[in-house]
Amino acid sequence: MAPSLPFAFAKSNLSAVDVNVISPDRIDADDLLISIHEDRIKIHNDSPLIHPRNIDFSINNHLITLGKFNSNRILINFHRSPIEDSEQDDWLNIRFIAMNQPATIASLCAHASAIAHWHNHHQFCGLCGSVTEIGKEHSRICQNEDCNHSQFPRVDPAVIMSVINEKDEILLGRQASWDENRFSVVAGFLSHGETLEECVAREVKEETGITVDSIEYIASQPWPFPGSIMLGFQATAKKQAIITDDDELEEAMWISREELQRKRALKEIFISPKLSISRYLIDLWIEQK
Numbered sequence: 010m011a012p013s014l015p016f017a018f019a020k021s022n023l024s025a026v027d028v029n030v031i032s033p034d035r036i037d038a039d040d041l042l043i044s045i046h047e048d049r050i051k052i053h054n055d056s057p058l059i060h061p062r063n064i065d066f067s068i069n070n071h072l073i074t075l076g077k078f079n080s081n082r083i084l085i086n087f088h089r090s091p092i093e094d095s096e097q098d099d100w101l102n103i104r105f106i107a108m109n110q111p112a113t114i115a116s117l118c119a120h121a122s123a124i125a126h127w128h129n130h131h132q133f134c135g136l137c138g139s140v141t142e143i144g145k146e147h148s149r150i151c152q153n154e155d156c157n158h159s160q161f162p163r164v165d166p167a168v169i170m171s172v173i174n175e176k177d178e179i180l181l182g183r184q185a186s187w188d189e190n191r192f193s194v195v196a197g198f199l200s201h202g203e204t205l206e207e208c209v210a211r212e213v214k215e216e217t218g219i220t221v222d223s224i225e226y227i228a229s230q231p232w233p234f235p236g237s238i239m240l241g242f243q244a245t246a247k248k249q250a251i252i253t254d255d256d257e258l259e260e261a262m263w264i265s266r267e268e269l270q271r272k273r274a275l276k277e278i279f280i281s282p283k284l285s286i287s288r289y290l291i292d293l294w295i296e297q298k
């Protein structure tokens with residue numbers, strides 16, 4: 010039986026509205042705003058959905074419509090000014106919001122965060138360098154009449170996979186930059202000209218030296234860091250010897266269910282919280298006993 014873990018960031022339950030830049034005098038009384046500064050979102054009265062009366066429009070703001078949630082129009086408030094020292098604690102990243110807000114609200118914030126990142130990073134045309142303006146469906150249109158190039162928001166596919174060996178152990182690894190004792194399953198970005206299955210096999214081989222087969226798709230999770238989707242797989246190892254020489258992973262290991270349970274109890278291993286597909290893949294293997 011599959012573990013019943015809802016993924017964070019799925020189902021933002023937004024219905025589409027025309028995408029527009031909104032000036033502060035065009036805000037409706039029942040609009041709700043999500044204020045974004047870089048990769049952080051403002052929390053006001055314990056909620057990231059803020060009524061316009063609680064937003065300071067005298068600072069450098071920029072508003073666009075995101076969609077409709079219940080009966081409220083949701084606007085992204087691009088907070089361009091530096092965050093005041095006294096307000097630093099009110100601005101949270103998406104991971105923290107996912108652990109502290111209802112799932113639907115966290116998903117809404119993830120959606121807003123990914124779209125805001127897209128607009129912030131495409132203010133100039135990649136072909137001619139001219140300024141772009143917002144177009145239909147969050148596209149960016151080059152304002153140089155001779156160019157007029159339009160580009161749409163992209164989602165970057167990444168694969169994440171549990172690899173199981175013939176002794177029914179799972180492959181876990183850690184990157185040097187992670188918190189101490191934090192381990193996860195292997196993941197990586199899709200390359201051009203590659204199928205998802207080829208990507209799974211390549212990433213596992215590159216990061217751990219393990220050859221896999223029987224690659225099976227399991228599930229997916231929107232991953233707003235900044236704009237990906239995680240495609241989850243389970244694969245079987247053909248060869249067991251681990252080689253971590255490509256600098257990606259600091260350490261990798263095979264571990265049994267019992268050993269993982271023991272090391273987690275001793276806090277010698279930490280795995281992802283129950284919001285991520287990484288954790289889902291590990292829990293799925295535990296349940297498969």
Ligand SMILES: [Zn+2]
Nearest residue numbers: 134137151156
């Ligand atoms: Zn252009």
